[in-house]
Amino acid sequence: MGFxxxxxxxGGNAVYTAGGTLASTSTISVTPVDGIFSVNLGxxxxxxxxxxxxxxxxxxxxxxxxxxQVLSSRKHITTFGYAVNAEYLMGITPT
Numbered sequence: 001m002g003f004x005x006x007x008x009x010x011g012g013n014a015v016y017t018a019g020g021t022l023a024s025t026s027t028i029s030v031t032p033v034d035g036i037f038s039v040n041l042g043x044x045x046x047x048x049x050x051x052x053x054x055x056x057x058x059x060x061x062x063x064x065x066x067x068x069q070v071l072s073s074r075k076h077i078t079t080f081g082y083a084v085n086a087e088y089l090m091g092i093t094p095t
Contacts (some may be wrong), residue, residue: 001030002065003041005049007057009074015060018046027065074077 003018004025018041020026028046043050054060056093061074 001037001039002027002063002070003039003046004063004065005041005053005073005077006061006063007059008013009061010078012061016041016047016049 002025004013004014005016007015014022014025015056017021017025019028028039030039039046057087060077062077066073
């Protein structure tokens with residue numbers, strides 16, 4: 001499966017990929033059980049997500065692909081990104 005975070009609902013720039021690099025994204029191995037899967041992006045087996053990603057981009061969207069087929073449409077990342085961004089106080093350092 002492939003997991004890529006973009007800065008736009010369509011088109012835009014890739015700002016994170018679970019596998020590979022932004023220039024050359026790749027998939028990660030995921031084993032569904034009864035059709036259900038769970039992936040902790042940024043954790044073991046995936047690339048780390050820098051917290052600055054949520055600081056530097058106001059809206060982010062997750063694209064998922066399975067077996068080379070991109071699922072539509074990208075999903076808007078909401079609560080988690082804002083919680084991480086609180087560390088930066090919307091771009092203003094706490095000092």
